[in-house]
Amino acid sequence: MLKNKRNIAIGGVVLVLLISFFVFGNSGGSEATDIIVPVEEGQFVVDINTTGELEAKNSTEITGPNRLRNYRIYQVNIQDIIDEGTYVEKGQYIARLDPSELNNRMKDSELQIEEQQSEYTQVELDTTLQLREARDNLTNLAYAVEEKKLVFEQSQYEPPATIKQAEIEFEKAKRALKQAKEAYLIKQRQLGARMKEVSIDLRQDQLEYDGMKELLSQFTITAPESGMLIYRKGYDGRPIKEGSQISAWDPVVATLPDLSSMNSITYVNEVDIRKVSVGQKVDIGLDAFPDKKLSGVVTRVANVGEQRPNSDAKVFQVTIELDKVDGDLRPGMTTSNKIFTQVIEQAVSIPLEALHSFQDSITYVYKQTGMNYQRQEVQIGATNADRAEILLGLSTSDEVYLSAPNGDIESADDIKLLAELNGKRNLKKEEPKQDTPTPPTGRKGRRNNPNS
Structure with missing residues (x-):
């Protein structure tokens, strides 16, 4: 009986201890739901993940006319263009630009040339008539000098007053002839200058018209080299197409990329751009080939931010050059870029949640x-x-x-x-x-x- 009571007492004490442990002994400790992780030491990598697009490092530009501004033309529509990705041979047709505005200017130029030609003819006739009249006047004055000379010579036997009067008339005739000759030379230079001015205006109008005719021939664009055609992107980031406009300041229509070396063009937000610098290593993936792993290096970081379409945040363009390319890569492919901004070989670290x-x-x-x-x-x-x-x-x-x-x-x-x-x-x-x-x-x- 005593032994049973002792066992019951011992059992009660154990039960009380167990209850006390679960109620009070674990206070300040962790519950079953608490997750505990060790502090780790090892290589610590800081990276930035971005999305980019492949682009050839070097390419040949296919441009429209580069003298549009000379003829006061600042925008030209693309009337027709072949499909992007087409492989073209040197000299092959690429695109045609809308010549409407240039044709209108050529018509205006033709009318201007006709007006200048008419004015030139009129000035030429006026010059001929005025110089003829001046030459006739010189001839008449020369006759007058001869006449006054005879009178003077015949007056030698006349009274001194008559002789003096004849001498004065003779001198006046010679002076009038001299002044007329000088005036003739001046008029000749004046009329020559006027003719030259009208001739220059006519020649300028003719040169402008000839230049527009030559410019019109450049509205049909051909390939300067052989290669794959890639459309040029507009200011909105979208490739140009039929109906798009090209600018007189930047008349590039398309490019022929050199696929032997390529870049991934990406954009980093202004919060992270301070971490990015030239020379950092990059791991590159392709959406088109998920199993293909490429590598590259940052070669350029833009100094000025920009605002991309459909985004309120400022971003900076970063250029990543691929270490190696192969035949699967094409301009315009989407890339995923992991830029390694910092690598610490030995670092103590914990999860951010801790x-x-x-x-x-x-x-x-x-x-x-x-x-x-x-x-x-x-x-x-x-x-x-x-x-x-x-x-x-x-x-x-x-x-x-x-x-x-x-x-x-x-x-x-x-x-x-x-x-x-x-x-x-x-x-x-x-x-x-x-x-x-x-x-x-x-x-x-x-x-x-x-x-x-």
Whole structure:
């Protein structure tokens, strides 16, 4: 009987201990739903993932007329163009531009030439008549000089006054002839200058018309070299087509790419562009060939941002040169680019989910300490899409919670205490754990009284 009572008492004590352990002994520890992960050490990669498009590194441009502005034509419509991707031979037909505006200008030029020709003829006739009249006047004045000379010679036997009068008339006649000759030379130069002016205007109009005729022949565009035709993209990022316009400042219609070397053109948002620099390695995938893995290197980072169609964010163009190309690659193929902005060979890191912060000033984690946990302030370095590098506060022997254990909710007093205990401004890298665990800075019993 006594033995049975002893067994019952022992059983009751064990039951009480078990209840106490499950109710009180695990306070401040983790529940079954809490996930604990180890702090890892190894290579830490920071990368940026973008989508891009293949483009030939070098290409031959197929252009329309490059002297449109000389004839006050600034936009020309594409009337017809062959299909993109067509392989063309040198000299083969590519496209035809709409000549309507140029034809109208040629008609205006023809009328201008006719007017200038008529004016030239009129000036030529006027010049002929005026010079003829001037020459007749010179002849008459020469006769007058001869006449006055005879009178003067015959007056030698007349009274002195008569002789003097005859001499004066003779001198006046010679002076009039001299002045008429000088005036004739001036008029001749004036009329010659007028003829030259009209002739120049006529020649300019004729040259402009001839230039437009030559320009019209360039409205039919042919291939300068053999290759695959790739349409030029417009300002909206879309390839040009029949009905599109080309500008007098940039008359490129299409290109013939050199497929021996290619680039992936991509865009990085303004938040991440500071991480990207020339020389960084890139892993490249193709939507068209998911199993094909390519590599490349960043060769250019734009200094000025731009706003792409259908996007409110500013982006910067980044050019990635492929290390190797093959016959499957085509311009315009969509690429997925992983730009390796930073590679740290040995780094301590934890998942981003394990990080917590208070008012964006203190970053901490929940570190497991035996059956309990403590809040541990940490200093973070580089981050990627999944993990964060830990510079101070944790070692590889530690384990952290992915979320606040038992729904732990920190108060302002708790955070101040955390800062004091962990030395916010003088963090030191933790030494590896000894056999005796470090006392936790957190307080037990958070499940029953989270605000205690």
